[in-house]
Amino acid sequence: MSRLVVASIGPASSVQDGGRPGSQRYGLTPSGAMDRLALAAANCLVGNEPFAAGVEIGPFGASFTARDGAVRVALAGAPRNADIAGRAVAFDSSVTLKDGETLTLGFARGGAFSYLAIEGGIQGEPVFGSLAVNARAGLGSPYPRPLLAGDEFTVDAASGASELRIELPKPVAGPIRVVLGPQDDEFDDANKALFLASEWKISPTSDRMGYRLEGPAIKHLHGHNIVSDGTVNGSIQVPGNGAPIALMMDRGTSGGYPKIATVITADFGRLAQTSAGTAFRFKQVTMAEAQDEARKFAQLIRSLPDRLRSADTVALNIEALQDANVAGYAVSAIDAGTWQVSAEP
């Protein structure tokens, strides 16, 4: 066994996996990764099940050191500068840390959460089938709380498998899609239109429980108290002050404010990755469209293993481009996106 030591880490970073659904009737929030696609992509790169536990890294920097042997990891999600001893490390790729080496990550650029998957997963004691941290309920393993510097994971020694990259479809740009309801009839047409037409920003006071939205005040038709009922990931509730809150992975299982709309499954991760202060809009779609998108999203996650490529196939292009003096950055021949080049042989 090797160890992966958290050498430094910012707030809002924790172990997350697919969560623990099934006990919401007892008030137990499922929790789990804010961006499920990114977690699944990272896991896929190191041969794990898509929703195995990985490290969800909040917007600030972090560093991880391999001890007692090599550790193979993969990064996905919000891009950030990443290097091992000065060698740049690519996102959406696997990389092996030699014993004693440190992977250093900068602040998230254009997003909120990055995911570090570890080959073989994280050792811990699952509760209700999950290692996911739910700090309020004191759940999560190996640490039932956000990560702190000095924490460490017992992990498999690196297999020595050749490194991979994964070809993900370009993120969809544009508004976050919602279906109206369940309590859209608690708002008049003008306020529903205001919600759908306005520009919103996520407040810096947001967290894994909820994203507070800054924009115009949305007024209720009959007041803001309803009898508590069940919530889902992406429920957008409107409390008394009219500032909507999108409920995220650590939401309470029930809530007593009217919910004007619900973010569709396929766009939940995009909302989760919208950083504080970034302007965005919502767009109403039909149930048929939302369910069609949910099925496509599930299919995308199932297709991840087919999207793996040998890291070498890029290296050839990188060499050509480096010869052309594009120092440190490469333009992918495949999707014309730009990423940082690993100098790993």
Next chain:
Amino acid sequence: MAATLPPPRLLPSGDSAVTVEFSRTIDDDANQRVLALDKALAAASIDGITESVPTYRSLLVHYDPGRIGFDALSDKLLALASQPLPPSVKARRWRIPVAYGGEHGVDLEDVAKALNTTPDDIVARHVAGDYRVAMIGFTPGWSYLSGLEKSLHMPRRKNPRLLTPAGTISIGGIQTGIQCLAGPSGWHLLGRTPVRTYQLHRNPTFLTEPGDRVTFFAIDHKTFAEQDRAAEAGELIAEQVAS
């Protein structure tokens, strides 16, 4: 002669859940229908349904749209909800000890003042109640009880407390409740119970189920301390009695 039950409203909660709403208000008949549909749904084992969450007045049904679509599921839910209510099954009943007032119930005196009576009278009214677990929600084990006597109905606090103790027994609006974990609350704190409605490594992990009956009885603070230690070690403390 069975009257036809009015159909519930089906409210979409995104693309993977639907709220089956029987009433907009807290209503015991609606809650009975919620719990009956929850049972019927479990028995029907419809492919694609992943989880159901009963609340006071509605049943939230989570499903996988890759296995069943909104329209097909709606038809099945409406059919199940139109079935006559099954004869009421004998519910479990829990007797829950409570240390009222003092440090364990910091709002007891204020509640008594607001209702022009004594703390003892508030306790007498609260233990006289015959309650039902209408729903469990917000945090693990937080059991919302219906059946609070009208004279104890009070608006919630204007300023919710950010931290209230584990085991708090409180009243808010027309409800009373058993709060398991420490956390925020806007309700009025009458006392504390040593009973854990949720305890991770105990069997059962969750003590209460929606539909269970609950009555409270007063214990002194010394008994609370003893029972709290026993509960921490994994004892249930709560007594289950024939309903």
